[in-house]
Each structure stands twice: as structure tokens, then as C-alpha cells.
Amino acid sequence: MKPNMGSADRAIRVAVALVVGILIAMGILKGALAIVAGVLAGVFVLTSVVSFCPLYLPFKLSTYKTK
Structure with missing residues (x-):
């Protein structure tokens, strides 16, 4: 697999995942919504x-910067 995600893209995804995890842990997201958001x-x-x-492949997208 050739990388197609840059560092900013990766950092944003991890930040969003952390926020979702915190919302689930605090009980703000519950039920099916919590399961879907957690996945x-x-x-x-x-x-x-x-x-x-x-998902970037069919659209030929890449945020990865080559050197």
C-alpha cells in the first residue's frame, strides 16, 4: 500500500477519534449512534x-507529500 495521507490529515483524524471517544465515555453519545461513531x-x-x-483511491486523492 502506497501512503496517501499526509501528517495534517492523520492528525485531524486522530483528534476526531479522540473527541468521539471522550463523548462516548462521558455518555453523551449513546446507543446505536455511539456504536457507529465508535466504529x-x-x-x-x-x-x-x-x-x-x-476511500481516497477511487477519487485519486492524496494528501501525502512526496519528497
Whole structure:
């Protein structure tokens, strides 16, 4: 897999995942919404770790800066 996510993109995804995790832990997000948001937050963290987002491929998007 060729990286297609830049550092700013990755940082934003991790920040959003942290906010979602905090909202779930505080009980603000509950039920099915909490499950869906939690899964999405997990996907955000996973894609940030590997620097690859499969949804960018069909649109030929990349925020990764080559040297």
C-alpha cells in the first residue's frame, strides 16, 4: 500500500477519534449512534496509523507529500 495521507490529515483524524471517544465515555453519545461513531473512530485511527485511506483511491486523492 502506497501512503496517501499526509501528517495534517492523520492528525485531524486522530483528534476526531479522540473527541468521539471522550463523548462516548462521558455518555453523551449513546446507543446505536455511539456504536457507529465508535466504529468510525476506530477506522480513523487505523487509517491514520497505516497512512492509507482506501476511500481516497477511487477519487485519486492524496494528501501525502512526496519528497
